[in-house]
Amino acid sequence: MFEVKSIQLEQKISNKNEIKLLFDTESTFPCLFPLLFSLRVIRFQSLSTQYSDLMALKDWYMFWYKKYAISFCEFFYSSNYNFELIYEEIDNFIIYLENNNDLSHVTYLGGNRKVNYINISNKVRSFLKFFTYLMDDYLTVKKHPHLDRKEIEKIKSNIKKHIDFKKKIIRKSTKTIHGEKKYLYKSMTNEMVKVLYETITPSRSNNINSFNPFKNRPTQFRNFLIIHLMLNYGLRVGELMLLTVNSIKKSRLNDSYSLIITNTDDEHDSRRRKPNIKNEFSYRVRLCCINIQKLSFPQSIQI
DSSP, rough: OEEEEEEEEEEEEEEEEEEEEEEEEETEEEEEEHHHIIIIIIITTTTHHOOOOOOHHHHHHHHHHHSSSSOHHHHHHHTSOHHHHHHHHHHHHHHHHHHHSSSOOOOTOOOTTTOOOHHHHHHHHHHHHHHHHHHHHSTTTTTOTTTOHHHHHHHHHHHHHHHHHHHHHHHHHHHEETTTTSOOOOOHHHHHHHHHHHHOOOBBTTTOTTTTTTTHHHHHHHHHHHHHHHHHHOHHHHTTOOOGGGGGOOOOOSSSSSEOOOOOOTTTOOSSSSSOOGGGOOOEEEEEEESOOOOOOTTTOOO
């Protein structure tokens, strides 16, 4: 019924010539309001963010079609942008996600132990982003001439309060699930970093590192550099893949070196996963601990 597809563009946007869109597989056309949302809100975000947002909207569109036997786009347009029903269906959409996209059961948020609430929370956040876009663009005096500006602002204020309340529930559901604290990310402790380096240190001819899972020394050295760069410079995987020998530049003023994180615009890269900058704000320069002879590894490491 609905499908997220990648579309190649003739003109580059941000650092990509590709965009994700939600399609109606029966009409073979993009869904109207997700299309506008993609072009106006998320097109400059990473492809992975576009994909996750649109997959959440795919669930919303399936939920709406199963319940009302009509496309959400058709409903929203033909109802003259009726926000009241959408507002009322947010809770039911959460219950729908909680029951694995099934409308035949009712289980309230937080009550199903077999459900990945982090996944649900991410989908609800994406939907609320879309809902906020609709409200900003279509809950206006121009679209609702029978309402004055004060009435519009009052309706918006009430809806935003409801959205903020839902966001609080979502944050709570991701942190505390069934009485146990859950965290998406944790920083590595100094002890963890030490053990990691002991594990990935490349073997030497007179000292084999039995902890290193990779036996080939060039592979060990490559993997060590990958982890060292990601750990010390906060590089994403796609950014790491962009690095070349030209990414390290010597200062004209002193002996310091900088790591240049930028897009290469290499359209002939043959790797299955393409290197990329997350968005236009990710271009940056990092001062790096390197000299003309060798990388500044921890003292315990001799290459």
